[in-house]
Amino acid sequence: MTNHWFRRVLPIALWQLKQDRVRIPVWIMSFLAVTLTTVTLFESLYPSAEDRMQLAHSVVNPAITALLGPAYGVDNYDVGAILAHQMLLFTAVVVAVMSILIVTRHTREGEEEGRAELISSLPVGRLSNLVSTLLVQFIVYAILSLFIGLALVSINIPSVTIEGSFLYGAALGVTGFFFAAVTAVMAQLSETARGTMGLSFAVLLTFYLIRAIGDVSYEPLSWFSPLGWMLESRVFVENNWWMIVLVFGVAVLIGMFAMYLNAIRDIGAGLLPSKSGKPHASKWLKSPLGFTIRMQRTSIIAWSIGMFVFGATYGSVLVETDTYVAEIEIMAQMLGEDLGTGIELIEQFIVMLGVIISIAATIPMILSVYRLSKEEKNNRIEQVAATALSRRKLLGSYVVTALIVSLLVMGSAAFGMALAGTLTLDELAFSTAFNAIIVYLPATWIMIGLAALFVGLGKFKGLTWLYLGYAFIVVYLGGILEFPSWMKSLSPYELVPGLPVEEMNWSALFSLLMIFVALIIMSLQVYSKRDLKG
Amino acid sequence: MSVLETQGITKRFGEVEALKGVDLNVGKGEVLGFIGPNGAGKSTTIRVLLGIIKANSGEAKIFGQDVWKDAVELHKRMAYVPGDVNLWPNLTGGQVIDYFISLRGAQVNKERKLELVERFQLDPTKKCGTYSKGNRQKVALIAAFAAEADLYILDEPTSGLDPLMERVFQQCVIEAKERGSSVLLSSHILSEVEKLCDHVAIIRDGAVIESGSLTELRHLTRTHLYIETKASVDLSDELGVFEWKQEKDGYSFQVDSDSLSSVMKKVSEHGLLKVESAPPTLEDLFMRHYETGGDNS
Numbered sequence: 001m002t003n004h005w006f007r008r009v010l011p012i013a014l015w016q017l018k019q020d021r022v023r024i025p026v027w028i029m030s031f032l033a034v035t036l037t038t039v040t041l042f043e044s045l046y047p048s049a050e051d052r053m054q055l056a057h058s059v060v061n062p063a064i065t066a067l068l069g070p071a072y073g074v075d076n077y078d079v080g081a082i083l084a085h086q087m088l089l090f091t092a093v094v095v096a097v098m099s100i101l102i103v104t105r106h107t108r109e110g111e112e113e114g115r116a117e118l119i120s121s122l123p124v125g126r127l128s129n130l131v132s133t134l135l136v137q138f139i140v141y142a143i144l145s146l147f148i149g150l151a152l153v154s155i156n157i158p159s160v161t162i163e164g165s166f167l168y169g170a171a172l173g174v175t176g177f178f179f180a181a182v183t184a185v186m187a188q189l190s191e192t193a194r195g196t197m198g199l200s201f202a203v204l205l206t207f208y209l210i211r212a213i214g215d216v217s218y219e220p221l222s223w224f225s226p227l228g229w230m231l232e233s234r235v236f237v238e239n240n241w242w243m244i245v246l247v248f249g250v251a252v253l254i255g256m257f258a259m260y261l262n263a264i265r266d267i268g269a270g271l272l273p274s275k276s277g278k279p280h281a282s283k284w285l286k287s288p289l290g291f292t293i294r295m296q297r298t299s300i301i302a303w304s305i306g307m308f309v310f311g312a313t314y315g316s317v318l319v320e321t322d323t324y325v326a327e328i329e330i331m332a333q334m335l336g337e338d339l340g341t342g343i344e345l346i347e348q349f350i351v352m353l354g355v356i357i358s359i360a361a362t363i364p365m366i367l368s369v370y371r372l373s374k375e376e377k378n379n380r381i382e383q384v385a386a387t388a389l390s391r392r393k394l395l396g397s398y399v400v401t402a403l404i405v406s407l408l409v410m411g412s413a414a415f416g417m418a419l420a421g422t423l424t425l426d427e428l429a430f431s432t433a434f435n436a437i438i439v440y441l442p443a444t445w446i447m448i449g450l451a452a453l454f455v456g457l458g459k460f461k462g463l464t465w466l467y468l469g470y471a472f473i474v475v476y477l478g479g480i481l482e483f484p485s486w487m488k489s490l491s492p493y494e495l496v497p498g499l500p501v502e503e504m505n506w507s508a509l510f511s512l513l514m515i516f517v518a519l520i521i522m523s524l525q526v527y528s529k530r531d532l533k534g
Numbered sequence: 535m536s537v538l539e540t541q542g543i544t545k546r547f548g549e550v551e552a553l554k555g556v557d558l559n560v561g562k563g564e565v566l567g568f569i570g571p572n573g574a575g576k577s578t579t580i581r582v583l584l585g586i587i588k589a590n591s592g593e594a595k596i597f598g599q600d601v602w603k604d605a606v607e608l609h610k611r612m613a614y615v616p617g618d619v620n621l622w623p624n625l626t627g628g629q630v631i632d633y634f635i636s637l638r639g640a641q642v643n644k645e646r647k648l649e650l651v652e653r654f655q656l657d658p659t660k661k662c663g664t665y666s667k668g669n670r671q672k673v674a675l676i677a678a679f680a681a682e683a684d685l686y687i688l689d690e691p692t693s694g695l696d697p698l699m700e701r702v703f704q705q706c707v708i709e710a711k712e713r714g715s716s717v718l719l720s721s722h723i724l725s726e727v728e729k730l731c732d733h734v735a736i737i738r739d740g741a742v743i744e745s746g747s748l749t750e751l752r753h754l755t756r757t758h759l760y761i762e763t764k765a766s767v768d769l770s771d772e773l774g775v776f777e778w779k780q781e782k783d784g785y786s787f788q789v790d791s792d793s794l795s796s797v798m799k800k801v802s803e804h805g806l807l808k809v810e811s812a813p814p815t816l817e818d819l820f821m822r823h824y825e826t827g828g829d830n831s
Contacts, residue, residue, distance in 0.1 A: 194663070276660065277626035280632055280644070281630075285625075285633060380620045380621070382586055383620075383634065383674065386584045386614035387609050388607075388638050388639040389609075531587035532581075
């Protein structure tokens with residue numbers, strides 16, 4: 001009977017490990033690197049108990065609690081407590097993402113692509129693949145927990161206790177295993193790999209939000225989220241191992257439920273009725289612009305949320321500017337020589353954040369334009385170009401989409417920073433923080449124009465990224481390396497007036513706009529003149 | 535008047551000369567079979583005709599307009615089906631069909647679309663990501679035939695279809711022809727070309743080496759014969775006789791059209807018991823051009 005269900009679990013497990021022989025070690029190494037870097041950074045940033053108390057004072061606010069979870073042990077905010085508060089939830093969410101990606105690959109993706117059918121035709125048990133996947137995940141997360149624990153112990157910081165270190169690792173590992181089990185269930189429900197991932201990410205997001213709302217406003221609510229249980233272990237402060245056992249126990253139950261679901265369904269089928277789509281296209285979808293936006297909808301939403309969180313994270317630490325600038329020499333150098341104090345210093349900091357956030361927000365805009373070359377690479381352009389749609393309109397609809405992306409991502413980043421900034425800092429006006437980011441829009445459009453030009457040419461696409469990298473280096477290292485001013489002025493971001501410190505300069509923005517228009521005209525021209533590749 | 539006419543179009547990709555002078559001609563209401571092996575330049579020619587790539591020299595006109603300069607205007611009256619249909623995995627087949635029709639500047643005629651969906655047995659509510667190659671091809675075919683076009687350019691459109699669906703496709707082409715539309719059909723399936731096409735153009739190494747009506751072309755080639763005779767006979771060295779093969783009760787061979795009467799005279803001397811003749815298939819025509827090397831180019 002067992003043979004019937006579980007035959008050949010081990011060979012399949014080994015086979016899966018072999019497929020992931022690069023992927024999994026890279027993930028684990030990254031988690032180790034991030035954890036070790038941050039903990040040593042905290043140690044050097046806040047050497048004295050006073051520094052840490054000051055930090056503790058500034059992090060107890062709703063914005064931080066919603067993002068990172070409640071702060072435990074603030075009355076004795078040592079490096080251990082800081083690590084657990086600032087890093088545990090974030091890292092755990094990324095571990096969950098890793099888990100969702102890997103488990104989807106080995107379950108539904110294999111089934112969708114027909115690999116599972118091939119395996120099932122061999123004398124293997126009906127549940128062998130799923131059991132192997134969960135077994136592999138268990139081993140992987142056991143190793144991750146152990147390594148994180150050992151690494152934390154090895155750096156020898158008194159407040160990072162041995163027990164706490166291993167609990168920290170276990171908290172990460174158990175979250176990974178929990179979402180492995182969740183993904184295993186979703187793989188039984190959905191018919192496609194995309195669907196499996198979508199459902200699993202939705203569960204992750206829901207648990208994160210439940211915890212965020214619970215932690216901020218109504219604590220019992222957090223008990224409805226495994227992320228809440230995991231944080232209840234209060235690593236380095238109280239070390240509640242039982243919470244980890246609870247998460248693990250529920251994960252095992254979920255895993256067993258996945259096996260039950262797997263046993264009662266046909267291979268290739270999903271338990272949720274596959275949502276049949278619309279047989280007709282809406283009026284909106286039938287237009288090239290509507291179509292282009294629709295194809296990028298998910299990533300536009302994701303980037304907007306991401307940039308909002310990015311902005312909000314920086315906005316919520318504005319209140320800490322003094323500490324950062326005082327403690328990190330590089331930061332002072334980046335800001336330049338005439339450092340102010342108080343709100344003046346904060347405004348200087350805001351100017352720098354404005355550039356950096358704008359540069360980050362430019363990434364989705366370039367990606368948005370580059371989608372058109374991806375269409376060409378995937379051989380989908382030929383059929384579109386064979387219709388009565390002109391090349392100008394085709395490229396034009398991608399440029400317009402990228403402009404919409406620019407408004408959305410810059411808007412959400414600016415809104416996030418202004419909102420979190422004004423919530424934590426009384427002297428800051430909403431418009432000051434908002435405008436500091438939004439003023440960079442014309443600079444980001446230069447990048448859209450360049451991206452369009454290279455799509456038009458069909459080559460040199462890497463140059464846009466190089467140029468963006470250059471702009472970043474000018475901001476990041478320009479102050480330290482004392483770049484000459486002409487080198488700075490090659491970056492469009494440097495031409496934008498740094499609000500609120502500098503005066504508004506409409507003519508500079510207008511020149512950028514003109515360059516953008518020129519780039520677009522050129523790109524439309526070259527795009528309609530070249531051979532399409534596919 | 536020609537609907538499609540090209541004269542000596544050439545196309546170079548770097549050092550490679552993909553097209554070395556392609557001449558094609560499709561009349562109104564005519565179906566032209568465009569055949570040739572992989573890499574001969576069929577798809578490159580079609581992409582020139584669609585204004586996706588620009589010919590280095592030569593002239594290519596559709597409805598009397600230049601295929602490159604007037605591409606957008608021309609495409610309103612054309613429909614194209616590629617051999618390798620790549621679609622957007624997160625949209626349904628129905629949505630993609632509507633998108634293509636709208637891009638051609640036509641209105642979506644729901645009745646016509648549903649009729650074709652029915653005939654091709656496609657589930658238009660499924661996401662394209664779940665479609666097989668054949669189903670993706672059906673999407674492109676339905677989009678092409680759901681709105682009438684004056685010229686259909688079809689590049690190996692049936693390579694993923696089952697025989698039943700191939701038949702539906704053939705009916706669609708015949709209906710289009712009856713409406714007076716012209717079709718350029720590039721294909722590997724010679725039986726399909728034989729069934730549908732009035733004219734055939736054979737391309738090899740970037741040049742059209744043979745073109746004309748099927749009857750004309752047949753004349754250029756050999757007839758298959760099977761004979762049974764009283765006395766044994768050996769004509770393997772006879773002029774115009776090819777692939778002489780002794781079978782169980784008789785002989786099978788091929789004869790050049792020109793030598794037919796002299797060969798038959800010889801055969802009858804041996805006491806002819808039975809004769810079966812088959813007209814040359816397109817495959818023979820095709821093979822003759824490819825196997826014998828450059829004797830026609």
